[in-house]
């Protein structure tokens with residue numbers, strides 16, 4: 001049996017012809033996306049199709065001004081989505097359990113699989129595709145523009161269009177470097193050197209380290225995205241210890257935090273000398289935040305909620 005060439009020879013396409021994709025082809029791609037496997041059959045994803053040119057232009061800008069986002073016939077955004085699940089449960093009188101970490105894990109997986117199936121179907125039909133992780137540069141702003149409700153988070157963008165280029169396949173790490181048998185094999189230094197040699201052709205300079213550094217080293221783009229992602233994740237209700245309403249209340253006051261620890265760190269960096277948690281009157285959480293001249297108290301079901309109340313009390317006018 002042979003694996004089809006469009007899979008083994010595929011490459012991302014970043015130049016598109018100004019031709020639309022017939023609606024029946026778009027429908028076929030979306031049908032393939034929907035046929036992707038999904039955890040427990042719950043389909044914890046949605047796919048947002050961007051049609052409005054102004055919105056597309058703004059998204060292209062937020063993604064770092066990538067031209068192919070503007071030029072591709074279609075721009076899709078697969079979304080991790082537990083909002084619909086929550087509504088489905090509520091519709092029949094049930095409520096969603098409290099499992100923000102696993103919810104995010106499986107919703108991201110469902111969205112990535114649906115997106116991957118869409119992309120592969122498009123490539124099978126002869127279209128070009130490119131994933132746009134640049135959309136995560138300002139995922140908070142993207143979520144706002146798309147009017148995403150709590151429980152929904154974009155995973156990436158995906159351009160699809162008629163290719164104006166036919167790039168050849170790009171290098172990959174040696175198979176033995178990415179495939180392990182039975183146990184995870186740690187890497188010898190020589191194998192790491194071999195990895196750099198294998199990936200060298202991916203850049204004009206022949207030095208893969210330059211690319212890795214730009215994205216993943218200290219001061220790289222991933223670090224810059226992390227706080228923004230934390231905020232968007234908390235606003236979407238996927239933080240471990242900062243419920244979405246608390247994250248929103250803090251955000252409205254200029255305190256952007258993805259977790260309780262980040263919120264505390266912000267306060268301590270902004271002239272608050274103490275953040276003191278204790279058990280509240282009714283077994284709930286209580287917190288005092290203090291400066292030289294003032295102190296504010298908050299109470300709530302969780303420490304995150306209590307802290308949001310105290311911050312609301314400290315900054316009453318800006319909400």
Ligand SMILES: Cc1cc2nc3c(=O)[nH]c(=O)nc-3n(C[C@H](O)[C@H](O)[C@H](O)COP(=O)(O)O)c2cc1C
Pocket residue numbers: 010011012013014066130131132133134135156169170
């Ligand atoms: C999650 C994800 C995000 C990506 N983000 C971008 C992007 O913002 N812009 C872009 O031009 N390519 C992007 N790419 C494409 C990768 O650069 C590309 O897949 C990789 O270099 C391998 O090349 P190939 O797809 O041609 O084999 C992304 C790919 C993935 C999977």
